[in-house]
Amino acid sequence: MKNYIIHDEWNIVEEGFDPALNNISESIFSIGNGRMGQRANFEEDYSGESLQGSYIAGVYYPDKTRVGWWKNGYPDYFAKVLNAANWIGIAIRVNGQVLDLHMAEVLQFRRVLNMREGYLMRTFTVRMPDGAIVSVEASRFCSLVDGEAAAIRYRITADNFNGTVTVCPYIDGDVSNKDANYDEKFWDEVSRSGSESRAFLTLSTKRTGFWVTTGMHYTVSDGSEDVVVAEQDVAREKFVGKSFGLPLTKGEPLTVYKYAVNLSSENHPKQTLEARASELLDKIVAKGFDQMLAEQATAWAHKWAESDIRIAGDVAAQQAIRFNIFQLYQTYTGEDDRLNIGPKGFTGEKYGGSTYWDTEAYCLPFYLATAPPEVARNLLLYRYKHLPKAIENAEKLGFGSGAALYPMVTINGEECHNEWEITFEEIHRNGAVAFAIYNYIRYTGDRTYLADHGLEVLIGIARFWAQRVSWSAERRRYVILGVTGPNEYENNVNNNWYTNTVAAWCLEYALVALAEVRTSAPDRYAAVVAKTTFRDDETDKWNAIIQQLHYPMDDVRGIFLQQDGFLDKELVPVSQLPSEQRPLNQHWSWDRILRSCYIKQADVLQGLYLFEERFDLETIRRNYDFYEPLTVHESSLSPCVHAILAAKLGDEQRAYQFYLRTARLDLDDYNNDTEDGLHITSMAGTWMSVVEGFAGMRVKDGRLHFNPMLPEKWHSYDFKVRFRGALLTVDITKTHVALSNAGHHSVTVHIFGEEFPIAPETTVMAPKYQQA
Numbered sequence: 081m082k083n084y085i086i087h088d089e090w091n092i093v094e095e096g097f098d099p100a101l102n103n104i105s106e107s108i109f110s111i112g113n114g115r116m117g118q119r120a121n122f123e124e125d126y127s128g129e130s131l132q133g134s135y136i137a138g139v140y141y142p143d144k145t146r147v148g149w150w151k152n153g154y155p156d157y158f159a160k161v162l163n164a165a166n167w168i169g170i171a172i173r174v175n176g177q178v179l180d181l182h183m184a185e186v187l188q189f190r191r192v193l194n195m196r197e198g199y200l201m202r203t204f205t206v207r208m209p210d211g212a213i214v215s216v217e218a219s220r221f222c223s224l225v226d227g228e229a230a231a232i233r234y235r236i237t238a239d240n241f242n243g244t245v246t247v248c249p250y251i252d253g254d255v256s257n258k259d260a261n262y263d264e265k266f267w268d269e270v271s272r273s274g275s276e277s278r279a280f281l282t283l284s285t286k287r288t289g290f291w292v293t294t295g296m297h298y299t300v301s302d303g304s305e306d307v308v309v310a311e312q313d314v315a316r317e318k319f320v321g322k323s324f325g326l327p328l329t330k331g332e333p334l335t336v337y338k339y340a341v342n343l344s345s346e347n348h349p350k351q352t353l354e355a356r357a358s359e360l361l362d363k364i365v366a367k368g369f370d371q372m373l374a375e376q377a378t379a380w381a382h383k384w385a386e387s388d389i390r391i392a393g394d395v396a397a398q399q400a401i402r403f404n405i406f407q408l409y410q411t412y413t414g415e416d417d418r419l420n421i422g423p424k425g426f427t428g429e430k431y432g433g434s435t436y437w438d439t440e441a442y443c444l445p446f447y448l449a450t451a452p453p454e455v456a457r458n459l460l461l462y463r464y465k466h467l468p469k470a471i472e473n474a475e476k477l478g479f480g481s482g483a484a485l486y487p488m489v490t491i492n493g494e495e496c497h498n499e500w501e502i503t504f505e506e507i508h509r510n511g512a513v514a515f516a517i518y519n520y521i522r523y524t525g526d527r528t529y530l531a532d533h534g535l536e537v538l539i540g541i542a543r544f545w546a547q548r549v550s551w552s553a554e555r556r557r558y559v560i561l562g563v564t565g566p567n568e569y570e571n572n573v574n575n576n577w578y579t580n581t582v583a584a585w586c587l588e589y590a591l592v593a594l595a596e597v598r599t600s601a602p603d604r605y606a607a608v609v610a611k612t613t614f615r616d617d618e619t620d621k622w623n624a625i626i627q628q629l630h631y632p633m634d635d636v637r638g639i640f641l642q643q644d645g646f647l648d649k650e651l652v653p654v655s656q657l658p659s660e661q662r663p664l665n666q667h668w669s670w671d672r673i674l675r676s677c678y679i680k681q682a683d684v685l686q687g688l689y690l691f692e693e694r695f696d697l698e699t700i701r702r703n704y705d706f707y708e709p710l711t712v713h714e715s716s717l718s719p720c721v722h723a724i725l726a727a728k729l730g731d732e733q734r735a736y737q738f739y740l741r742t743a744r745l746d747l748d749d750y751n752n753d754t755e756d757g758l759h760i761t762s763m764a765g766t767w768m769s770v771v772e773g774f775a776g777m778r779v780k781d782g783r784l785h786f787n788p789m790l791p792e793k794w795h796s797y798d799f800k801v802r803f804r805g806a807l808l809t810v811d812i813t814k815t816h817v818a819l820s821n822a823g824h825h826s827v828t829v830h831i832f833g834e835e836f837p838i839a840p841e842t843t844v845m846a847p848k849y850q851q852a
């Protein structure tokens with residue numbers, strides 16, 4: 081765990097330069113706009129430790145897998161969103177010496193991620209080898225308004241000398257992925273070109289054939305007017321730049337503006353890319369940096385107006401929740417149903433930018449409540465469009481008749497991961513995809529989705545479970561063998577309680593969906609039946625499984641067993657593990673992890689969280705008390721589920737501890753892995769910890785219910801949720817719970833079980849505050 085980020089309500093601040101922390105800070109200070117993202121690499125050269133990372137949404141490469149012993153069913157490739165051309169580069173020489181923080185003496189350094197307005201600013205002062213002292217202020221952002229554009233303002237001042245500066249803004253496409261399986265580079269050059277102040281580089285990806293044109297345009301100003309420079313082209317394969325020299329006078333800053341655009345063939349015909357890039361550059365250069373930044377601040381103000389959470393009395397918690405919300409909206413803005421949310425977003429290479437069950441299980445609730453319904457719908461449509469591939473995935477594993485197995489890891493619908501036991505066997509992911517349909521409809525009330533898209537997916541998923549179960553003559557029960565549950569520290573187990581629970585639930589929900597669509601949209605029902613060749617008698621087996629599925633339990637303790645045989649393990653609580661052995665996955669052999677009792681992330685508890693209305697509080701408590709002490713929370717997805725359950729159980733202190741852990745996971749580098757990138761998907765879990773945890777928000781019978789608690793340290797907190805045309809601010813203080821509605825529709829909410837209608841532009845106050 082680290083503690084170097086300065087606490088501030090709206091900013092992420094780093095003071096002083098520690099090269100050992102640079103990779104971590106590069107992740108934390110990342111910027112993005114849903115279309116592209118960029119780690120906080122430096123504009124000028126840096127020869128120290130750094131992970132260069134610039135990513136364009138949807139542009140990936142199917143890297144050939146590395147597997148020792150190939151087996152049937154393994155995918156051919158592991159897809160990765162590619163590290164794309166470096167568009168931030170501005171090489172600087174001062175009096176002929178390269179400006180490089182690794183080589184100079186750093187006298188001052190400060191990095192600020194301004195979350196309110198959506199930009200990154202870095203200031204530093206260095207002494208160069210010849211004694212020249214130079215100060216730089218560099219600001220940049222990826223524009224939310226002009227989605228394919230970004231802008232940089234780079235201001236350089238000579239503090240103690242008169243000399244020269246050589247500036248070279250450039251685009252460098254000769255980049256690679258650190259995680260390339262065979263050290264290959266994935267880009268080929270298509271073309272490079274330029275005109276005065278402007279340059280373009282078009283690259284294509286090997287095999288997938290995406291084209292990306294990166295364009296740049298620079299201007300220089302002395303503060304009062306534009307400076308005319310004599311530029312020289314710098315060009316080589318996959319590299320274009322413009323170089324110019326200028327005098328640098330003591331105390332008189334020079335400002336270089338670099339405007340950059342990234343256009344991909346996902347959004348434009350290939351042959352038009354450069355022309356469109358040029359038009360976009362014209363547009364943003366005409367606006368100028370200041371106007372672009374003002375528009376950026378306004379766009380972020382709109383986002384914050386509908387998604388902010390304010391916490392009074394706890395700056396660390398406040399900073400953290402804003403950081404989580406900010407990074408989520410930097411990653412996914414929801415206009416494009418071809419895009420999704422990689423666990424690291426645009427902040428690192430790990431997980432390859434692919435889609436995991438994280439989206440449905442964790443991210444969906446956040447977008448449901450903080451964005452217009454189309455955003456969550458687009459996340460669902462992403463999976464709907466992948467249904468044919470999910471059917472193919474199942475076929476590759478020997479299933480048939482329209483059974484669908486959604487991939488654990490995917491970019492285009494195909495499974496693209498290789499860890500058989502860990503990821504493939506996590507078939508519970510199918511449950512998350514089905515649950516997301518249910519969750520979306522429960523929240524939005526948009527029942528048309530079920531008929532139009534949901535039912536087809538549910539039929540495919542139900543068919544999968546119907547084929548995946550085995551009949552145990554011994555038990556006279558259906559069983560589900562050879563799976564990995566959400567807890568990845570157990571592989572290839574039998575009857576994982578969570579998987580069995582979610583499987584039966586999928587079958588039940590598919591039956592409900594069939595019945596509903598049959599009555600509400602008979603034509604559509606007929607069309608789905610024809611398309612899927614669904615037969616009524618298929619449901620006989622579905623019903624039989626629902627009735628006769630085996631669920632491992634321990635009647636003595638009154639708990640569900642994570643899997644058959646779980647109690648054979650030596651049950652030594654995590655509190656007795658030496659701290660230097662944590663995280664286990666960085667210290668123990670896989671063999672030792674697998675036979676231990678330690679749980680990576682919520683597993684049985686994940687099921688109790690999703691299906692809580694089926695269990696009484698005491699059952700939840702017994703399972704929580706049994707499993708939490710064995711849980712190491714080495715998945716970022718773990719603390720949030722525990723925070724929500726702890727809050728439900730009235731354990732405010734534990735809920736608060738888990739909240740801080742999920743919220744500051746990356747800011748404080750809890751799991752010693754922030755340098756790989758941020759845990760974007762678990763950030764939605766942080767939001768859930770506040771809204772579903774502390775505020776106890778649930779949707780029941782088409783209405784929002786709140787059951788709030790106030791962590792001791794907080795004076796108050798408030799948050800916004802959209803719900804069926806209402807935009808609610810939920811304000812929880814020591815004395816009251818108040819809800820106001822800034823939307824266009826009236827809704828009725830329940831606070832501590834009591835009913836309150838809230839018309840637009842009105843506020844209701846719960847008559848008494850009940851500390852849970």
Ligand code: BGC
Nearest residue numbers: 423436437438568715717761
């Ligand atoms: C977790 C998975 C998760 C993946 C991506 C793993 O560490 O165990 O549940 O899907 O990370 O976030």
